[in-house]
Amino acid sequence: MSDEPTARPKLEVVVPTPEELDEEEREFRRLRRDLPGVKGASAVGIVSIGVARIPGRNEFFRTHPDFRPVVPIVDLEVGMEKQFFAVTDEMVQALAGIGITVSPHTLYLTVTSRGSVKIISVRCANADGEQNEYARTKEIGLIKGTTEWVRLYTDLENRVYKVFSAPAGRFADPIWPDLKPAKIFRLAFRDKGRLIDSPQHELFQRWAARDKDAK
Numbered sequence: 001m002s003d004e005p006t007a008r009p010k011l012e013v014v015v016p017t018p019e020e021l022d023e024e025e026r027e028f029r030r031l032r033r034d035l036p037g038v039k040g041a042s043a044v045g046i047v048s049i050g051v052a053r054i055p056g057r058n059e060f061f062r063t064h065p066d067f068r069p070v071v072p073i074v075d076l077e078v079g080m081e082k083q084f085f086a087v088t089d090e091m092v093q094a095l096a097g098i099g100i101t102v103s104p105h106t107l108y109l110t111v112t113s114r115g116s117v118k119i120i121s122v123r124c125a126n127a128d129g130e131q132n133e134y135a136r137t138k139e140i141g142l143i144k145g146t147t148e149w150v151r152l153y154t155d156l157e158n159r160v161y162k163v164f165s166a167p168a169g170r171f172a173d174p175i176w177p178d179l180k181p182a183k184i185f186r187l188a189f190r191d192k193g194r195l196i197d198s199p200q201h202e203l204f205q206r207w208a209a210r211d212k213d214a215k
Contacts, residue, residue, distance in 0.1 A: 028182035031071045049188040051084045051119045055110045062174040063145035064109035073105040084121045086189045088197045108142045111174045119188050137161040
């Protein structure tokens with residue numbers, strides 16, 4: 001056997017090109033509903049961002065004060081979990097054609113006291129200004145979380161969320177990932193296959209009974 005040390009593979013940091021970042025930004029802007037004129041390098045340790053109904057059961061959290069895009073969303077119940085899928089303009093109409101309704105949702109970026117980063121999706125009020133009470137009261141808690149540590153809990157009798165505030169000074173200031181909004185969106189949706197952007201998306205195929213496993 002040779003006594004020479006085994007050569008280690010060379011590790012290189014891959015930096016996204018300006019063109020790639022520009023494409024992320026263009027995709028993100030096309031989906032947003034809260035920007036005028038719109039129709040209808042990553043942080044250490046951040047490789048994935050989840051999308052959920054709430055930041056976590058009995059978890060104290062803070063809400064990012066500036067990240068609040070509105071995008072078209074369709075949700076899917078998978079067991080006890082609700083999954084959220086962003087939808088491009090072209091696919092909103094395609095989904096409507098097979099009876100699937102897409103609704104605008106506001107996305108809030110949150111971080112828990114244990115450092116878990118999530119996007120919380122809240123369905124917006126409809127054209128008549130009506131909004132589900134769970135959604136309305138959850139949004140109250142998320143907005144309150146922009147200035148203090150709070151926890152959401154469910155009032156089952158009244159079918160609302162209530163907000164409990166942590167004592168002042170109990171937790172340190174939140175640390176947010178140093179990522180552009182478009183990158184956050186990509187990690188949460190496109191990289192997880194949760195951006196419906198063509199009829200070839202597996203969820204559209206399933207709903208249209210075009211998937212190979214359909215019986």
